[in-house]
Amino acid sequence: MTSAPALSVRGLRKAYGEVVAVDGLDLDVPAGECFGLLGPNGAGKTTTVEICEGLVDPDGGEVEILGRHWSSNARAIRERIGIALQETQLSDKLTVSETLRLFRSFYPKGRLVEDVIAIVQLEEKRGARVGGLSGGQKQRLAVACALVGDPELLFLDEPTTGLDPQARRQMWELVEQFKATGRTVVLTTHYMEEAERLCERVAIVDRGRIIALGTPRELIRSLGAEHVVEFAGGTGAAGLDASTLGALDGVSGARTDNGAWQLQVTEVHRAIPALLHHLAHRQVELLELRTHSATLEDVFVSLTGRHLRDA
């Protein structure tokens, strides 16, 4: 690992007409790190990544990739980065190996097509037309196209969106293998699970800005609670209030969203009895009770008051 950042972004700005997509964003990704941009759809993740990839010109700010700038060294940067865009449809009529041979031919040095096919586990499909691949296979081929130039920095924009759980797990293994070679990954996602599993550090992006940055553990710890208890009450629930609930034993905070309550909890074994006692005392009927370890989703909710999926 070298000390120079693989990717450094300063004061990035981009607006499409009235809509500000990226609003003064700073990033530093050291070499060898897997960095995640996490946020809801429309948060500006894709625009940020596409500016970094040299596909979109920013209105302001600076991007430095592997010590180079797009304005003076575009070709050299392209030779050293690999990209999987959010929605590329590769040519349906080519086979897997023909597609990879094409992409390989663009790079002065890179990996053997056969090796890359093996890495993405498409050996049995090497002679199949792209049009006949499943969604997960297509996505792995897209990553293979990014790997064939043997990049030092890999950009993955929503690599598992729309994939089934098994295909998603295969994609994660692929990224973990690449990470194991000590190279840098920048990925965007709106799946917390993905960010928590793959990323050393995560930036939570909302409305074109980074609103939180750190390791997944740090971000979750910043909630001040390790667990989340969610419940919904029936008759009498309207009388509940956040300050009373937040002051219960083992609870550090409470918020409500359309009658569904969410408690941030430091100690579940104390909070649950306290909650049940409180509800019984107030004669509130308990309809639903759930508890889970705090996730990045909870971090996002506590920071923005909105859920990632429907924000």
Place this chain on the structure above:
Amino acid sequence: MRDSLAQLTLVRFREFFREPDAVFWTFAFPILLASGLGIAFRHRPPELLHVGVRVPAGATAAPPLLAALRGDHRLTVETIDDTAAASALRTGRIALLIVPSADTGAGGRVEYQYDEARTEARTARLIVDDAIQSTGGRRDPVAIGERLVSEPGSRYIDFVVPGLLAMNLMGSGIWGLGFSIVDARRRKLLKRLVATPMSRAEYLASFLISRLGILVLEVLLLLGFARFVFGVPMRGGVLQLTAICLVSALAFGGVGLLIATRARTTEAVNGLMNLVMLPMWIFSGVFFASSNFPAAFQPFIRALPLTAVVNALRLTMLQGAGWHAVAPEMAIAAAWAVGSFAVALRIFRWR
């Protein structure tokens, strides 16, 4: 050739030959069209003109007049009575009615009844008159010799094959570049390729190289078919024909690229391509001579790339004209090639 250019070009060929529709419209359709037109407009023996001679009911026509007309191999003659004559003439069943006056004989009088607006009626009048007068003893002051000509090169199929070839070069050039590029843009494939170190010039060059390769097949198939099945001639130089095809491929490729510069959807590019090609299908003289259009249109028609290519091909194939004769047409096509590429590359949308 650099490996990347070779790979890009291979991809173009694969995409083309793996698309059955493209192969059909490029190779089979023009041949089917040529066959259809060749058969529909095949050479027939000259049509006989049907004329009638009016005879009063119960009488016989003047024998010398009828014999004179029946002796002419260009006519079929029937005798017809008063009442039938009027309707036969009106419905066009006969082209001309010959009415001998009662006192026919040497120095007699004959009346022709016909519709002057009908071409075959006017022709019939000339032929009938010729037969009657010469049988009557007319001496022509000028001796006439005749030699009948019917050879390949002057038939409709000869006229239409260069037109079809030019139309095919236009269609496959404009489609080959226009549609493929917009489809790649729509699929975000163009954006993905631009994110690699791929040379953009090589990307566009691969389209031109593959176009030229497919063009060789297109030209050979259509002209070979026309030659062996219909005997369509190739009087000019092969080198000259090759040059015309190359320049036209570049001109139409350039127009296709220009159409594809900005469009984001295949629907949009379809519309644009039809907008550009339709006037040329109509005006450029593929199926009938463009001189049929009013004189005011002619400068516009001459400036169209398809007109230039059609004319150059006809001059070369049918008249065996040399380089200097096709130079103006080739200059027009070359201007389209240079102009469209210059503009297209300036405003091309890579993302």
